[in-house]
Amino acid sequence: MAAGPSLTERRKQATLLEIAEAAAELFAARETKDVTVEAIAGAAGVSIRTFYRYFQTKEEAVTPLLAIGARGWQTAIAESSAADLRGAIGEAITATLNLDSDEDRQALERTRGLLRATMQDQRLAAVWRRVNGESEERLRDLIAARKPDADPFAVRLLAAAATDAIRVTFEHWAAVDDASVVDPVTRAATAFDQLSAGIDGL
């Protein structure tokens, strides 16, 4: 075997993704409340007990799919050394959301379907909100770490602006069928510029 992670570790990761994709497929077909954990576990080929070792609730199971990308652009900000914070965030958004390979584009299109189901189901919407909320919290810590003397309220506001720029962009992108939709990457970057333009002290 070549790389670092052991066989056991890779199996665990594969099982986690299998469960997540099984859950996403079932949630796309029926209402969340009509999908039992037993069904998800069965579709993923694991026992109920094992399901609960990977996720706390059945709704949580789609978190890995919804959170794809979030980690990426946040570490990009953390590693960026640009002096201009707003510029750094804007660049991180553009760099991370930009998709070069066809594989990436396919993954994004699957995410679009999941996001549509997510926005129409109370329970899944709660997961989407949690993912974004936690993303905002991490971003807040990142900004505070880079600007220790900044006004804490301005830090909160900037973190909210960045998170919302991406969140609203994705929600709109998932909701609209129009083929002439502006490229999500450009739109998210523009939205962040608009929201953050008036924030002073950063």
Next chain:
Amino acid sequence: MAAGPSLTERRKQATLLEIAEAAAELFAARETKDVTVEAIAGAAGVSIRTFYRYFQTKEEAVTPLLAIGARGWQTAIAESSAADLRGAIGEAITATLNLDSDEDRQALERTRGLLRATMQDQRLAAVWRRVNGESEERLRDLIAARKPDADPFAVRLLAAAATDAIRVTFEHWAAVDDASVVDPVTRAATAFDQLSAGIDGL
């Protein structure tokens, strides 16, 4: 009897608030998962079955307390006839959050305690996010109704900016002990100005 609502209707409202306050008190004392529906129902003087006629889950029980005010400033926007939409939203925020009576101030201080417990508990945080998310949705519809020809994406962004200005203000206000904290009303209005300053087309 004087006013419109019947005795039955007023009793229901009283029961709902009793449950909500009993839940808030218990949640402030212990972790959410260590509070059973049986305990809340008992503290509120109703049966478990009746509890579930008022709320779907135990966490939901605090929704009426967290959503106080949200309805207020949204109807203020709906009824406002100002041509300038951003100005109307800013005025609605100021007018609704402004507290004249001592009673209002006491209620706000209780909300502060509840909000602190809310931000430190996963389950309650989810309720807070849902309340804000639904508030954003309603605001989005309000804006779209007032500006039918506006760019749908700009509408989403403006609704998000207004909701976040208030949400972040309250979260910061609840988190900080400092007595010199800027008045929440002024701060929310300023935050909305900052976030919405760069949004074009509205």
Next chain:
DNA sequence: TGCCTATCTGGCACATCGTGCCATCTAGGC
């Protein structure tokens, strides 16, 4: 005043949820 109906309430049953506990099996080091 006395009845009637709508509905609010409570108790019971039941499927499902989420977790603690223990037995079994497999990966990977010796």
Next chain:
DNA sequence: GCCTAGATGGCACGATGTGCCAGATAGGCA
């Protein structure tokens, strides 16, 4: 080839959320 750590599965159990039915009460009508 053996041995230990950890992943998995089965079982039990308290808690959750809802359908169903019966008793109690508000408020309209004769």
